[in-house]
Ligand SMILES: NC(=O)c1ccc[n+]([C@@H]2O[C@H](COP(=O)([O-])OP(=O)(O)OC[C@H]3O[C@@H](n4cnc5c(N)ncnc54)[C@H](O)[C@@H]3O)[C@@H](O)[C@H]2O)c1
């Protein structure tokens with residue numbers, strides 16, 4: 474049974490994909506209410522109120538997925554989640570239109586004094602001269618951050634015949650042309666805009682993007698808007714620039730601390746504000762809740778989850794192509810881990826043939842998860858495998874090669890330890906499934922599954938028979954057996970599969986049969 478917590482008043486209707494699951498129980502409530510069995514929760518759905526901190530994650534040891542019903546994930550400690558192997562997903566486009574419309578409404582309200590005029594009329598006043606505003610028509614709107622919301626806002630501004638200048642370091646010339654906007658430098662946007670609005674995520678780079686220095690570059694009488702995240706415009710600097718008359722007014726939907734309490738900006742008449750309402754429409758809330766509920770359900774159904782923040786994005790089509798190799802990668806990681814029983818310093822994976830054109834970084838992560846599974850206590854998966862490798866000081870290599878050794882596709886992994894290295898090569902053959910075709914330089918061909926025994930021995934008459942005898946005497950049935958050698962009379966290998974694991978006592982007997990170099994049980 475999966476235990477799912479939907480916090481932060483996520484729209485109930487959107488939870489339907491989860492409520493319909495027979496093997497899930499959905500709790501509603503806050504993580505700090507004391508009423509939720511946090512230690513049992515497998516999936517956590519949040520909006521912006523819940524802060525998914527390292528401490529909260531410590532109290533949720535069963536957590537596997539955090540789903541943010543919205544865009545910004547700055548309320549989630551992604552690093553801490555990733556280290557624990559917790560997948561983080563968001564709903565990136567469900568509230569785009571709502572937020573763009575809200576920003577537009579804020580802009581119009583600000584320039585036409587609507588909140589102030591409304592309050593005055595409600596106070597039975599009729600002061601028409603006091604609320605003279607400005608037209609949007611012909612004004613230059615500077616948009617900082619031309620992603621989903623910035624782009625939708627630009628379209629609306631164009632419809633109002635505004636000039637749109639934008640700054641986004643990742644905006645291509647072609648996209649700017651398609652949107653009919655002028656792509657400029659940040660400085661140029663600051664200097665030329667009558668109204669500036671920010672639509673970037675809150676990151677180390679964007680925190681205080683508009684600050685004491687950059688605000689000086691703006692036009693006197695500029696209007697500023699922040700419907701993205703508190704702190705992108707430095708709040709203290711903004712208050713000062715409004716008070717000294719440089720900034721004509723500001724519209725804020727977001728604050729560094731929410732709710733902002735008795736905030737200096739709220740005492741200023743030229744500031745209009747809403748309580749983080751950008752995404753607060755029925756449509757957006759249904760969209761984002763449905764998107765994340767579907768993502769969580771998909772995850773529990775063991776299917777690829779789109780919109781993951783800490784895994785490569787993958788469509789269903791791409792996943793279907795990668796799926797067979799994914800299983801092979803996990804098995805290969807596990808095989809090399811069990812065959813080289815010592816600390817490793819380096820793991821290098823080489824892809825060739827058809828697999829090389831797929832999302833190989835995902836396969837490398839899968840291989841690492843297979844490698845670490847039997848080595849460390851922490852639950853390890855594609856999300857945290859690279860972190861774990863880094864923490865252990867293991868160097869990860871990943872490359873594509875033109876040499877697939879005659880196979881349509883091939884994956885090869887070499888692990889280097891303090892004393893020796895070990896290599897395995899695998900391939901996926903249509904209708905046959907995954908095959909291991911080389912172990913430690915020996916050509917072989919076996920299906921990587923179940924209880925295996927990997928024996929390195931001298932290529933001498935009688936070795937195979939003696940191994941068979943020991944197993945037969947101990948009533949162990951050999952399911953399959955493959956042999957490989959490099960040269961006659963040199964070293965050779967056997968890979969045997971069984972219906973049950975081989976006990977320690979039998980391993981000792983096998984090691985004593987003569988001409989055995991090494992024995993390794995492999996459990997896949
Ligand atoms: N007020 C609300 O309720 C509400 C609702 C939704 C989103 N948001 C906020 O709006 C932000 C934008 O949302 P979106 O869906 O458009 O995201 P997005 O990822 O589509 O767009 C963000 C854009 O910012 C650009 N960017 C990043 N760093 C930049 C920098 N230093 N300078 C200029 N541009 C930079 C990126 O290239 C990207 O194009 C979100 O991160 C979220 O914090 C707020």
Ligand SMILES: O=C(O)CC[C@@H](O)C(=O)O
Nearest residue numbers: 520521543544545752753
């Ligand atoms: O949950 C909300 O209402 C806010 C969402 C918004 O800030 C976002 O980043 O998507």
